[in-house]
Amino acid sequence: xxxxxxxxxxxxxxxxxxxxxxxxxxxxxxxxxxxxxxxxxxxxxxxxxxxxxxxxxxxxxxxxxxxxxxxxxxxxxxxxxxxxxxxxxxxxxxxxxxxxxxxxxxxxxxxxxxxxxxxxxxxxxxxxxxxxxxxxxxxxxxxxxxxxxxxxxxxxxxxxxxxxxxxxxxxxxx
Numbered sequence: 001x002x003x004x005x006x007x008x009x010x011x012x013x014x015x016x017x018x019x020x021x022x023x024x025x026x027x028x029x030x031x032x033x034x035x036x037x038x039x040x041x042x043x044x045x046x047x048x049x050x051x052x053x054x055x056x057x058x059x060x061x062x063x064x065x066x067x068x069x070x071x072x073x074x075x076x077x078x079x080x081x082x083x084x085x086x087x088x089x090x091x092x093x094x095x096x097x098x099x100x101x102x103x104x105x106x107x108x109x110x111x112x113x114x115x116x117x118x119x120x121x122x123x124x125x126x127x128x129x130x131x132x133x134x135x136x137x138x139x140x141x142x143x144x145x146x147x148x149x150x151x152x153x154x155x156x157x158x159x160x161x162x163x164x165x166x167x168x169x170x171x172x173x174x
Contacts, residue, residue, distance in 0.1 A: 027072050034064050039081045042117035065091035082114035086129050090137050102161035106168045
């Protein structure tokens with residue numbers, strides 16, 4: 001009987017997913033349903049594998065970011081999946097009404113448990129969430145050439161906020 005009990009526990013535990021117990025309180029059904037579809041897709045830049053258009057996946061992520069409330073986006077930053085967390089963080093960064101952006105970005109930089117899979121054409125890359133945000137949202141990565149003048153994106157961050165974020169990003173592996 002004990003062996004059967006251990007076997008049952010092992011089978012149940014091997015398929016366990018932290019997302020089963022995510023607290024969806026305060027998240028509308030339409031946002032939740034869209035997140036559950038988007039969570040396993042990852043992020044794409046342009047054309048996907050085998051020349052397929054990935055536009056509908058990009059539109060879904062943007063729909064979530066544009067239609068979720070601040071509290072719903074904050075909830076997504078706690079979801080146990082890198083793509084969903086990135087949607088939450090990115091959506092909050094792009095919200096004009098959200099004032100705690102520097103703290104949020106530093107928290108994203110420190111968030112190393114889950115990663116974002118980003119594909120561009122035939123290439124795929126796995127990034128920490130903070131690295132994805134720095135490279136593709138804030139366009140401020142010390143390993144890439146600077147963005148051409150006039151193409152910078154300002155999300156309402158002060159110079160002091162930017163310095164705090166860059167310092168956290170540069171020290172992320174220490």
